[in-house]
Amino acid sequence: MNAPTPMLTVDNLGKSFRGLRAVNQVAFSVPRGDIVALIGPNGAGKTTTFNLIAGALPPSDGTVVLDGEDITGLGQAAICRAGVGRTFQIVKPFAGLTVEENVMVGALRHDNGDVEKARAASRAILDLLELGDRAKDPAQTLTLPDRKRLEVAKALATRPKLLLLDEVMAGLRPVECDRMVAILTGLNKETGLTILLIEHVMRAVMALSDHVVVLHHGEKIAEGTPAEVTSHPKVLECYLGEDHG
Amino acid sequence: MSALFQDRRAVLLLGLLAILALAPLAAGDYLLSILITVLLQAYLGMSWNVMMGFAGQFSLGHALYVGLGAYAGGALFVHYGTPPWIGAIAGMAVSAAVGAVIGTLGFRFKVMGVYFALLTIAFAEFTRVLFDHWGWVGASSGLFLPPAPNNSPDNLWLLRGSTTMFYYVILGMTAAAFWFSRALLMRRIGYYWQAIREDQDAADALGIDVFRNKMIAVLISAAMTSLGGVFLAFFNNNLYPESIFSMHRSIELMLGTIIGGIGTLFGPILGAVVLTALGELLTELGAHIGIDGVKQIAYGICLMLILVLKPGGLWPWLRKLLRLEGDGR
Numbered sequence: 001m002n003a004p005t006p007m008l009t010v011d012n013l014g015k016s017f018r019g020l021r022a023v024n025q026v027a028f029s030v031p032r033g034d035i036v037a038l039i040g041p042n043g044a045g046k047t048t049t050f051n052l053i054a055g056a057l058p059p060s061d062g063t064v065v066l067d068g069e070d071i072t073g074l075g076q077a078a079i080c081r082a083g084v085g086r087t088f089q090i091v092k093p094f095a096g097l098t099v100e101e102n103v104m105v106g107a108l109r110h111d112n113g114d115v116e117k118a119r120a121a122s123r124a125i126l127d128l129l130e131l132g133d134r135a136k137d138p139a140q141t142l143t144l145p146d147r148k149r150l151e152v153a154k155a156l157a158t159r160p161k162l163l164l165l166d167e168v169m170a171g172l173r174p175v176e177c178d179r180m181v182a183i184l185t186g187l188n189k190e191t192g193l194t195i196l197l198i199e200h201v202m203r204a205v206m207a208l209s210d211h212v213v214v215l216h217h218g219e220k221i222a223e224g225t226p227a228e229v230t231s232h233p234k235v236l237e238c239y240l241g242e243d244h245g
Numbered sequence: 246m247s248a249l250f251q252d253r254r255a256v257l258l259l260g261l262l263a264i265l266a267l268a269p270l271a272a273g274d275y276l277l278s279i280l281i282t283v284l285l286q287a288y289l290g291m292s293w294n295v296m297m298g299f300a301g302q303f304s305l306g307h308a309l310y311v312g313l314g315a316y317a318g319g320a321l322f323v324h325y326g327t328p329p330w331i332g333a334i335a336g337m338a339v340s341a342a343v344g345a346v347i348g349t350l351g352f353r354f355k356v357m358g359v360y361f362a363l364l365t366i367a368f369a370e371f372t373r374v375l376f377d378h379w380g381w382v383g384a385s386s387g388l389f390l391p392p393a394p395n396n397s398p399d400n401l402w403l404l405r406g407s408t409t410m411f412y413y414v415i416l417g418m419t420a421a422a423f424w425f426s427r428a429l430l431m432r433r434i435g436y437y438w439q440a441i442r443e444d445q446d447a448a449d450a451l452g453i454d455v456f457r458n459k460m461i462a463v464l465i466s467a468a469m470t471s472l473g474g475v476f477l478a479f480f481n482n483n484l485y486p487e488s489i490f491s492m493h494r495s496i497e498l499m500l501g502t503i504i505g506g507i508g509t510l511f512g513p514i515l516g517a518v519v520l521t522a523l524g525e526l527l528t529e530l531g532a533h534i535g536i537d538g539v540k541q542i543a544y545g546i547c548l549m550l551i552l553v554l555k556p557g558g559l560w561p562w563l564r565k566l567l568r569l570e571g572d573g574r
Binding site (some may be wrong): 054078089094096104106 | 425431432433436437440441442444446447448449450451452453454455510
């Protein structure tokens with residue numbers, strides 16, 4: 001019996017910045033419809049891995065396959081069009097546009113660029129992310145947690161098959177964090193959206209993920225269910241140091 | 246942005262258009278020629294605004310396109326009697342082609358911001374030098390368009406005629422440019438441009454073809470600007486490379502829009518009115534005081550004051566004051 005094609009397969013992925021090896025021989029896959037978390041200490045190469053997948057950086061080695069299609073080394077825009085929506089850890093709102101217009105920009109690629117349809121799509125997504133009442137405000141007036149939600153809204157508007165979330169929980173209060181978890185789980189359940197996320201907030205990782213991949217010094221050191229990786233000796237070692245026990 | 250203008254805005258605009266359309270009944274030739282200057286500046290400002298205000302690509306050499314349009318229309322008319330509207334097509338095509346070269350060089354090789362602006366200046370400057378030595382267009386001694394015989398009727402097709410005729414032509418062009426700018430801004434491309442202007446990397450990540458959309462902005466802006474150049478050639482009847490391609494013109498061209506409000510629809514018009522009124526007023530004042538250079542100094546101080554007090558331009562501020570907020574533009 002053939003296993004179904006994973007939504008994302010990363011193989012032997014590597015990136016060198018001059019002499020520095022930021023990502024080395026990373027391989028994992030994200031099954032269709034799953035939520036997978038990428039965790040690791042600061043500087044582990046998580047965001048670099050994201051940038052390699054999303055095309056913000058060209059990989060030095062390895063392949064990235066989305067839904068059976070090799071997208072390695074395509075540019076950011078082409079990879080988005082292929083079905084990868086991403087958020088930025090350092091948020092990038094279109095500051096001079098309204099919140100609604102920010103999301104419309106992502107939606108305009110669909111429906112032949114019909115502006116009113118994009119506006120309706122934008123409103124629906126903003127309502128989902130509980131930003132509906134800020135729709136007409138300039139994006140620059142949003143607080144950081146709201147900007148994080150706006151990042152998710154913009155990425156969702158492109159109608160991705162795979163959503164890459166880079167620390168969208170950071171800075172959220174526990175209640176807000178739980179809301180975001182609920183929203184993402186809802187999206188995943190209702191639309192079958194596949195999600196790969198980088199997260200430091202363990203509360204969110206535990207609640208959300210089916211599967212966790214742990215990076216350290218640019219390499220994968222463990223993967224498994226949330227419960228498995230949190231008791232994995234190598235993971236404990238890299239987070240807590242060698243003398244933890 | 247609402248699909249239709251809010252009522253008050255539409256009423257105000259139509260009222261303004263009506264007043265301008267009736268102006269020749271009351272105004273003499275002198276006042277009309279000042280109004281022509283205002284409208285031409287507004288038109289050119291809007292053309293520049295498409296590239297800088299909407300798409301965020303800084304051109305400091307837009308005199309290049311004014312000159313190319315002016316010389317294409319003027320020289321074809323002088324040598325072959327080609328009607329200006331046909332010459333304009335040639336001028337716009339040449340301008341768009343040169344814009345494509347500048348855009349390709351700039352955008353493919355990631356020349357951004359100030360460095361891109363330097364590239365646009367370089368093209369304007371070496372085109373000026375080229376025209377200074379090109380005999381067919383009169384080189385540095387200039388190109389002169391034959392004026393219409395006295396008392397001949399206005400000829401709209403050949404753009405030979407009275408000040409009133411020129412006034413209506415530039416009024417029509419400015420109204421059309423306003424409508425066109427608004428239509429661009431309300432379409433997908435308008436949103437894409439603004440996204441690129443605000444954050445090119447984020448726009449790219451949303452699947453927008455950044456290069457293509459920036460190129461379209463350059464081509465449209467260049468073509469619009471060169472049509473203004475054709476008008477200028479036929480209104481002035483004389484063309485000198487050193488004045489038409491000058492850095493001074495490039496700066497003057499964008500000044501109205503900067504004062505009025507970059508990226509806004511009405512800013513270029515407001516800016517042109519304010520700058521011309523200010524210039525005329527200070528000239529009067531300077532004549533009374535009788536000290537050389539007072540006008541220029543006062544003019545400079547006024548511009549600085551406006552930019553310090555209202556860095557986003559006068560229109561966003563005035564719009565708030567008049568409660569014309571509708572869509573933030």
